[in-house]
Amino acid sequence: MLGKSIEERFSLVGHTALVTGSSRGIGREIALTLAQAGAAVILHGSRPSEALERAAAEVRGSGARVESVAADLCRADGAGRLAGACRKAGLEPDILVLNASVQEYVKLEEYDNAEFQREFQANVGSAFELIRQFSPAMRRNRWGRIVTIGSINQMRPAARLSIYSATKAALLNLTRNCARELAPYGITVNNIAPGVILTDRNATALRDQTLKEAILARIPAGRFATPEEIAGTALLLCGNAAAYLTGAEIPVAGGMQL
Template sequence: MSSDRFSLAGRRALVTGASSGIGRAVAIALAEHGASLVLHHLGDEDGARGTAERTGADTTVLEADFTQAEAVAAFTNELEARAGAIDILISNAAIEHRRAWEEIDSGHVHEHVAANFTALLTLTASLVPAMARRGWGRVVATGSIMARRPRSETVVYASLKAAQLTAVRAIARDVAPHGVTMNVISPGAIETEATASRYVDASFRKAVSAKIPAGRHGQPDDLVGAFVFLCSDAARYITGADIPVDGGWTIGDAPGLLPGTAS
């Protein structure tokens, strides 16, 4: 297979939540494969500009609070005015506020629904019809292992990641005949700036690694190959998929000795 099939030259990608972590790593990888970038962030101009420094002089940086419906609508208008046609949507921005399930209130639910689900639908409705008219487009959403292995303290976040996959698959059926693919990549335990404080604890790192068949937690760079692949022509026949990038965690905890067994 020619490496040209992985080229993104001439494509323009919007990456939400691109100021750090997975979003930053994916944006840089897309640029390395030829795409031009629009970067979204919330309250981290320095981080977004740092990503832009590595993705090209023509990178556009925009800010929006996706927990506010009116802000998402304004963002799509600004995006059209400043960036023009978008060929690739990386829907990565999300919030994860942990709370005991007995203490969840409507505000907690509303905030997560807006940022983690409604924003995806709004951006998709704004960008995907034009992709379909042009006969080419890619949508890749960042999912989570929690959609398959939920925890009670993240019940809202996990539920919305599952809902996101359903939405992506539903819309993917309609646009597949028009050259647009829509998929989800679901990370496992990934160390980012947002989770770094947890991984400083050696006992936490050991406990996480012990559960993962690959024997370690992941880094943002572990995810970028899957994103680039799904955005490329090499993945033109893949749509509605949910690809776990988790060191094998979704297939079960790492094998270990059971009582009474020998090594």
């Protein structure tokens, strides 16, 4: 049920959020935002790193409980290892933000089977396994929030990202099917499709001024987004204010999807 105040509608006190790929960029900002709303947060990186520890220190500064775990989601056993690490820390998340992904800019003829498998495992397979691992407890508690982070590429595939775009379209389909199955248990499952975000992942490409201007010309808002603008949408989807919103694809793209 919705709380009577704005604070209650968006409060995540008493909940635990796992945010994959949260050592930097969008994932880091989402983790910080959910912590500020009162959630205990599990940060994740593909390996132990200074970036992961810096993110943990920043989130800890908000006063939230923070754990950081490492697991390579490109591996078939990576998601299982991640779930095991969460439980070893005594945490069973009831909020999943499935943000981790990999991509490679190459032409179609340059892809090989290993890259195909790597991207599908990290971007789709790991999401499926983490939902499978953690949704049973959500069902028992009759409350849960699952947010998958897609991409504008699931709507408008970019050149040289054919496999990545396909994985994001598959992730959206998984989101919709899980939403249908889990809705009777008070669990919502939604997809955020970011446009071009000012993160380190995009920094190299955007240094090309010609490419930058060409991309901006396709965005009605006339600018790129910040990670904070994705995190705000994630906060809405993770609380009780959006308890009746499920199975949605939400572009946060400045109109680039139009």
